[in-house]
Amino acid sequence: xxxxxxxxxxxxxxxxxxxxxxxxxxxxxxxxxxxxxxxxxxxxxxxxxxxxxxxxxxxxxxxxxxxxxxxxxxxxxxxxxxxxxxxxxxxxxxxxxxxxxxxxxxxxxxxxxxxxxxxxxxxxxxxxxxxxxxxxxxxxxxxxxxxxxxxxxxxxxxxxxxxxxxxxxxxxxxxxxxxxxxxxxxxxxxxxxxxxxxxxxxxxxxxxxxxxxxxxxxxxxxxxxxxxxxxxxxxxxxxxxxxxxxxxxxxxxxxxxxxxxxxxxxxxxxxxxxxxxx
Numbered sequence: 001x002x003x004x005x006x007x008x009x010x011x012x013x014x015x016x017x018x019x020x021x022x023x024x025x026x027x028x029x030x031x032x033x034x035x036x037x038x039x040x041x042x043x044x045x046x047x048x049x050x051x052x053x054x055x056x057x058x059x060x061x062x063x064x065x066x067x068x069x070x071x072x073x074x075x076x077x078x079x080x081x082x083x084x085x086x087x088x089x090x091x092x093x094x095x096x097x098x099x100x101x102x103x104x105x106x107x108x109x110x111x112x113x114x115x116x117x118x119x120x121x122x123x124x125x126x127x128x129x130x131x132x133x134x135x136x137x138x139x140x141x142x143x144x145x146x147x148x149x150x151x152x153x154x155x156x157x158x159x160x161x162x163x164x165x166x167x168x169x170x171x172x173x174x175x176x177x178x179x180x181x182x183x184x185x186x187x188x189x190x191x192x193x194x195x196x197x198x199x200x201x202x203x204x205x206x207x208x209x210x211x212x213x214x215x216x217x218x219x220x221x222x223x224x225x226x227x228x229x230x231x232x233x234x235x236x237x238x239x240x241x242x243x244x245x246x247x248x249x250x251x252x253x254x255x256x257x258x259x260x261x262x263x264x265x266x267x268x269x270x271x272x273x274x275x276x277x278x
Contacts, residue, residue, distance in 0.1 A: 087131060090152040091119050098112070098145040099144055100144075101167075102142040102165070107142075110143060128155070134155055134157045136159050137158070138160070138161055139162040143164040147161065151178060159185070161186055162188050162209065164189045166189050166191060168192075173196070173198075175202060176201045176202070183206060183207045187211045193243065194243055194245065194246065195210065195242055195244050200253070205258065207260065210267055211265035213241050213242050242266070243268035246270075
């Protein structure tokens with residue numbers, strides 16, 4: 001395209017030279033048009049051809065060299081999937097608040113990611129093209145500590161913290177901030193106490209798994225009391241599995257119209273509500 005444009009421009013230059021040399025010859029009759037094959041015009045055409053042969057290849061090469069640069073500077077490809085600053089800040093805070101606790105006690109600070117690369121490329125983190133985090137999967141990493149900063153990821157759709165050793169209640173966490181959440185998995189992670197009512201506000205939930213918190217109790221027993229025949233009592237927090245009393249089961253699910261999967265194995269459900277009568 002660049003070649004043809006400049007070539008046509010030089011044809012117009014030829015025409016301009018004739019107009020300058022002979023006047024508005026187009027308005028003259030064919031008989032009055034001066035001969036265009038004079039020695040002087042031949043010399044002018046020869047000079048023009050030399051100029052064209054010198055400049056056109058350079059212009060063509062310049063256009064070819066610029067096209068990759070222009071394509072690389074496209075804003076769509078440059079910004080795609082880059083983690084936004086507020087999303088990165090929340091994940092960095094999460095990274096600082098977690099630690100490894102394979103034996104239910106502090107072992108070392110968690111080193112989950114390479115903090116020098118874009119957080120949308122971190123293992124277990126899923127982003128959309130605009131840079132919002134929509135998925136966090138930190139399952140089965142023997143983690144403990146706080147995950148409060150996760151609730152600042154307001155575009156989050158999937159949260160999987162299964163198979164960890166948090167050994168705490170869920171009351172301190174603001175689940176109602178995650179209004180876009182569709183999948184929640186907190187199974188096998190040593191949570192105890194009442195299931196917070198805020199989970200019932202997450203109306204887009206499709207799947208909830210709060211099951212098998214008692215598996216932590218057996219793991220704790222094997223680690224702290226490896227003797228097979230020992231029957232020492234477990235710490236009090238391990239004797240309080242997750243329970244569903246206030247809110248009860250009916251209250252938990254009444255707003256979850258999209259719910260398709262619900263796992264509550266080992267959860268102590270209120271006897272005031274019969275699941276089979278719902």
